[in-house]
Amino acid sequence: MSDQIKDLNPAKECRAMGKSIKRREDARFVQGRGTYVDDIELPKMLHMAIVHSPYAHALIKGIDTAEALKVPGVKAIITAKDLAGFNLDWIPTLAGDKQMVLATDRVMYQYQEVAAVFAETRAQAVDAAQLVEVDYEPLEVVADPFKAREDKVILRTDREKKTNHIFNWNVGDREATDKALAEAEVRVKQKAYYPRVHASPLEPCAIVADMNTATGRLTLYLTSQAPHAHRTVVSLVTGIPESNIRIVSPDIGGGFGNKVPVYPGYVCAAAGTIVLGVPVKWVATRTESMTTDSFARDFHMEAEIGATKEGKVTALKVTTVADHGAFDAAADPSKYPAGLFSICTGSYDFPTAFTEVDAYYTNKTPGGVAYRCSFRVTEASYMIERAMDTAARELNMDPAEFRFKNFIQKEQFPYNSPLGWTYDSGDYETTFKVALEKVGYEELRKEQAEKRAKGEIMGIGISTFTEIVGAGPSKDFDILGIKMFDGAEIRIHPTGSVIVRAGTKSQGQGHETTWAQIVAEELGLDVDKILVEEGDTDTAPYGLGTYASRSTPTAGGALALGARRIREKAKRIAAHLLEVSADDIEWEDYKFQIKGVPSKSVTTQDCAFAAYTNPAPGDEPGLETTYYYDPPNLTFPHGAYICVVDIDKSTGEVKVRRFVAIDDCGTIINPMIVEGQVHGGLAEGFAMAFMQEIVYDEEGNHLNTNYTDYLIPTAYEVPKFETGNTVTPSPHHPIGAKGVGESPTVGSPAAYVNAVIDALSPYGVSEIDMPISREKVFSKLRAAGVEAF
Amino acid sequence: MFPASFDFYRAHSAEEAVSLLGEHGADSRILAGGQSLIPAMRYRLAQPTVLVDINQMQAANYITEENGELRIGATVRDSDLEFSDLIRTNYQLMSDVSDVVADPIVRFRGTLIGSLCHNDPSGDWPAAMLAARAKMIIQNKDGKRVVNADEFIVDSFTTAVEEGEMAVETIWPTPSKNTGASYQKIERKVGDYATAAAAVQLELNEDGTVKEAGIGITAVSYVALRVAEGEALLRGQKVTRNLIKAVAAEASKMADPIADGRGSAEYKKEVVGVLVAKGIMQSLERLGRKVEA
Numbered sequence A: 001m002s003d004q005i006k007d008l009n010p011a012k013e014c015r016a017m018g019k020s021i022k023r024r025e026d027a028r029f030v031q032g033r034g035t036y037v038d039d040i041e042l043p044k045m046l047h048m049a050i051v052h053s054p055y056a057h058a059l060i061k062g063i064d065t066a067e068a069l070k071v072p073g074v075k076a077i078i079t080a081k082d083l084a085g086f087n088l089d090w091i092p093t094l095a096g097d098k099q100m101v102l103a104t105d106r107v108m109y110q111y112q113e114v115a116a117v118f119a120e121t122r123a124q125a126v127d128a129a130q131l132v133e134v135d136y137e138p139l140e141v142v143a144d145p146f147k148a149r150e151d152k153v154i155l156r157t158d159r160e161k162k163t164n165h166i167f168n169w170n171v172g173d174r175e176a177t178d179k180a181l182a183e184a185e186v187r188v189k190q191k192a193y194y195p196r197v198h199a200s201p202l203e204p205c206a207i208v209a210d211m212n213t214a215t216g217r218l219t220l221y222l223t224s225q226a227p228h229a230h231r232t233v234v235s236l237v238t239g240i241p242e243s244n245i246r247i248v249s250p251d252i253g254g255g256f257g258n259k260v261p262v263y264p265g266y267v268c269a270a271a272g273t274i275v276l277g278v279p280v281k282w283v284a285t286r287t288e289s290m291t292t293d294s295f296a297r298d299f300h301m302e303a304e305i306g307a308t309k310e311g312k313v314t315a316l317k318v319t320t321v322a323d324h325g326a327f328d329a330a331a332d333p334s335k336y337p338a339g340l341f342s343i344c345t346g347s348y349d350f351p352t353a354f355t356e357v358d359a360y361y362t363n364k365t366p367g368g369v370a371y372r373c374s375f376r377v378t379e380a381s382y383m384i385e386r387a388m389d390t391a392a393r394e395l396n397m398d399p400a401e402f403r404f405k406n407f408i409q410k411e412q413f414p415y416n417s418p419l420g421w422t423y424d425s426g427d428y429e430t431t432f433k434v435a436l437e438k439v440g441y442e443e444l445r446k447e448q449a450e451k452r453a454k455g456e457i458m459g460i461g462i463s464t465f466t467e468i469v470g471a472g473p474s475k476d477f478d479i480l481g482i483k484m485f486d487g488a489e490i491r492i493h494p495t496g497s498v499i500v501r502a503g504t505k506s507q508g509q510g511h512e513t514t515w516a517q518i519v520a521e522e523l524g525l526d527v528d529k530i531l532v533e534e535g536d537t538d539t540a541p542y543g544l545g546t547y548a549s550r551s552t553p554t555a556g557g558a559l560a561l562g563a564r565r566i567r568e569k570a571k572r573i574a575a576h577l578l579e580v581s582a583d584d585i586e587w588e589d590y591k592f593q594i595k596g597v598p599s600k601s602v603t604t605q606d607c608a609f610a611a612y613t614n615p616a617p618g619d620e621p622g623l624e625t626t627y628y629y630d631p632p633n634l635t636f637p638h639g640a641y642i643c644v645v646d647i648d649k650s651t652g653e654v655k656v657r658r659f660v661a662i663d664d665c666g667t668i669i670n671p672m673i674v675e676g677q678v679h680g681g682l683a684e685g686f687a688m689a690f691m692q693e694i695v696y697d698e699e700g701n702h703l704n705t706n707y708t709d710y711l712i713p714t715a716y717e718v719p720k721f722e723t724g725n726t727v728t729p730s731p732h733h734p735i736g737a738k739g740v741g742e743s744p745t746v747g748s749p750a751a752y753v754n755a756v757i758d759a760l761s762p763y764g765v766s767e768i769d770m771p772i773s774r775e776k777v778f779s780k781l782r783a784a785g786v787e788a789f
Numbered sequence B: 001m002f003p004a005s006f007d008f009y010r011a012h013s014a015e016e017a018v019s020l021l022g023e024h025g026a027d028s029r030i031l032a033g034g035q036s037l038i039p040a041m042r043y044r045l046a047q048p049t050v051l052v053d054i055n056q057m058q059a060a061n062y063i064t065e066e067n068g069e070l071r072i073g074a075t076v077r078d079s080d081l082e083f084s085d086l087i088r089t090n091y092q093l094m095s096d097v098s099d100v101v102a103d104p105i106v107r108f109r110g111t112l113i114g115s116l117c118h119n120d121p122s123g124d125w126p127a128a129m130l131a132a133r134a135k136m137i138i139q140n141k142d143g144k145r146v147v148n149a150d151e152f153i154v155d156s157f158t159t160a161v162e163e164g165e166m167a168v169e170t171i172w173p174t175p176s177k178n179t180g181a182s183y184q185k186i187e188r189k190v191g192d193y194a195t196a197a198a199a200v201q202l203e204l205n206e207d208g209t210v211k212e213a214g215i216g217i218t219a220v221s222y223v224a225l226r227v228a229e230g231e232a233l234l235r236g237q238k239v240t241r242n243l244i245k246a247v248a249a250e251a252s253k254m255a256d257p258i259a260d261g262r263g264s265a266e267y268k269k270e271v272v273g274v275l276v277a278k279g280i281m282q283s284l285e286r287l288g289r290k291v292e293a
């Protein structure tokens, strides 16, 4: 891989980029020396426990806290009434809706927060929470978006519009698409439900809220993927000046989009510290995490592809019913209520397309977070990759051949998609060929034919997906009006070591390593002397945080350009040191040299020392900069994934025999980190494909509220992955990088599912929804008359 | 979650444990590996006010084989069984179960006797206990008694162990050389309770007919069940495909599962038969025999 990187810069060996430098943050994690929110202990700190609703929909007739208040150590119990006094009973959501912090006159979903208890110890708080008596009067529950659509029971009585319909969002040319479909020689419809799932970071959401009543400063230690955005939100909601709010996001045990929203627990803890004047800690239990954190997905989709008999696609239409739960708290950029779902034309050259999403309220936990995904890209990618397979089957064409026929060609980039995106770069054919070769596609198809003749069941599934990440250009992307640029600060100390700060916040992505690699590469410095710090809003430059694979596309760009700006100043210092004019200096082999005279050179480190001891005349002393980078476009990583499965006829067990994943995320900063990200995402894709779904019954009872019932795969379940890369740099990104953290979760589910359908297709199976349990496969086999033994 | 508050005692002998249990009555519980009890307490599904910890009871930590019987004490962990050469070579069924019960971490704490006493309707050990015709020795302040598997397993989470009693030893007959066994479990992931499972132990005569058969199934009713009708069908017979089908059908007939996240009732009912069939086939295979035509 470093060879490929070298090609970008053929003149010389790279210093830091493209190298599998070990993750510098890992030493403290594996030694238990990290600092998570729960590790933070402050003097006089109280603990908070939350009372949750057992009902999915009910009126609250009364709340009796008398018994609970008698529990030793209990300091206070708050309900919505108390919050109303601070105008905090409702808070705005990212989606322009509002949500209750604590249930006001009613509860809208099971486990909704009803009261918060503050006590000296966590155990006391939990004991007291059990004694809070709430009088509920159950109401009719609407737990299904299709039932919600009927508008028989209006859930949001607080809203002016008396409907459960939240929005219709559509893009593309509806008429032209309908016409093209009507005229198509072949029309193929494919339904797919993307189940409601949970991002399930190992560390649940947590906060230590600390109001210093003397200084008026509010410090929030918070599991936050976007500390600055949260600071702004807190300031807007509470009226506390932003300068008096400090958010510290310490080490985070996984985020996956889950730690982007502002949750009621945070607000209650903040209200608690403001009222009580002492710090308050709340660490969600696993059950709270499962039931009240924002969910992800829950898209009921239907795609229709039009094609010629020869297998050329002519049109795509995708319609979706989205279940948003009780409040519209989806985490999307303001202009995109259904996120970037319009990437649903994928890697294929559809001349025309149309998509629309209708969202509904139901009596379920609110959410719609971009779980390891750049805002609904996972759903879109799954839909198109499933539909492409179905279309190939209908056309009696090999799914690989069908894809080759329809790929956007390398020469077409920058490519304008019919749904309005400009894809920056890609080489889908090459990446797919690498994957096919690695897996041995033709031999596998032969093997499959032989097995089928013997009644054995084997399948091969393909997904050649395209993502859209790195939100994003300020012309299109904002959250609550704040443009989605990102910032980086680079300060070079006199002795040549560096502190780098960014507005992003690693939750396991490895920024402490990769950010240092970018700066080291640009300035010819030693990676080990570059300290990276994120997450403290008092010190880090403003930025919108880490999610949606945006850190490298945004902050990564800010770092590279910031470093280059420093290099410009260092060049003037070099000229001063070498006693020539700056025009006579060139940056060559990580040094400043007099043009054509390698023996006359100085390093950035030399310049740094001079910046403090012997500045260039007329220049400010010091060597540092803050750079805010507003990317000109998004980036479009892509990949080709191929999955091979064997199915046990007797039990319906699916064994993933092989999984080949070739990713193209543009320039690779650290191949080991890329591989690690890909492994993790493929595992999460596997989990969704085979194991995970948040299940509610008709009464809105949440049926899998812990990890006994909601399954997290372990090393035992997860298949072996064979990964690789091609490198098609982004033409507009300062270092050509595109972002990779989400490609595997986005791209892999379709590969797994397509493999199972491919395996079962001789038995007339063309549909199976995630999660693919043994039971689903077992039933399909029995229905097809296949004997178990 | 946090457990409700409780008192904690450590017993160093069975006598001491029994006396503590007698003293504190119905609200006291033995703490063995804690892998079922502690989670139940954390969810406050169980709120004992007194725990009697037996983990330091050195004398209870034994696995001995003599006179055609295997004797196992109350602090023997699943992992002790998993890594025991004796179990691996002589006790196929036990060995199979100790590979798939819970997950490797839980097996380092969880005990065989604790599992049997917990008697989860989806537990693995109760089904094996039924198939292997194992017994339990129960001690109280007046002495000890021996209880057969069929009598030990009473109801969901209920066994023959009464208030003030401790299960001190479980006894498993040593299988003859002509015995093959197999534990077939469907689980959604490692560490999951069974969606359905079947324990099968077959002892054959020299001519290949079945001398004795033991079949236990779990996760398909309010307790683990012994498929007595299926065992009877096998006894004295050569194992044919049709006979296996008939035995599997008996298992499915007995099964009365509930629908849950692990599967629908219909599925569990049908698949438990498949598991019994697979168990019979693997038991034969392990004896170097095949299903008769």
Ligand SMILES: Cc1cc2nc3c(=O)[nH]c(=O)nc-3n(C[C@H](O)[C@H](O)[C@H](O)COP(=O)(O)OP(=O)(O)OC[C@H]3O[C@@H](n4cnc5c(N)ncnc54)[C@H](O)[C@@H]3O)c2cc1C
Residues within 6 Å of the ligand: B029, B030, B031, B032, B033, B034, B035, B036, B037, B038, B039, B074, B100, B101, B102, B103, B106, B109, B110, B111, B112, B113, B114, B115, B116, B117, B118, B120, B122, B123, B124, B125, B161, B165, B166, B167, B168, B191, B192, B193, B194
């Ligand atoms: C993640 C996880 C996965 C699991 N998966 C499975 C699985 O797949 N299959 C399965 O069968 N089990 C499973 N279990 C349960 C596990 O096997 C437990 O270890 C076992 O059920 C109980 O054993 P223990 O020693 O931990 O008992 P404890 O939890 O200590 O006790 C269980 C109960 O038995 C009582 N008890 C214990 N010892 C005695 C005694 N000597 N006399 C009288 N009463 C006694 C206790 O008072 C308590 O009521 C799982 C547990 C966990 C945490």
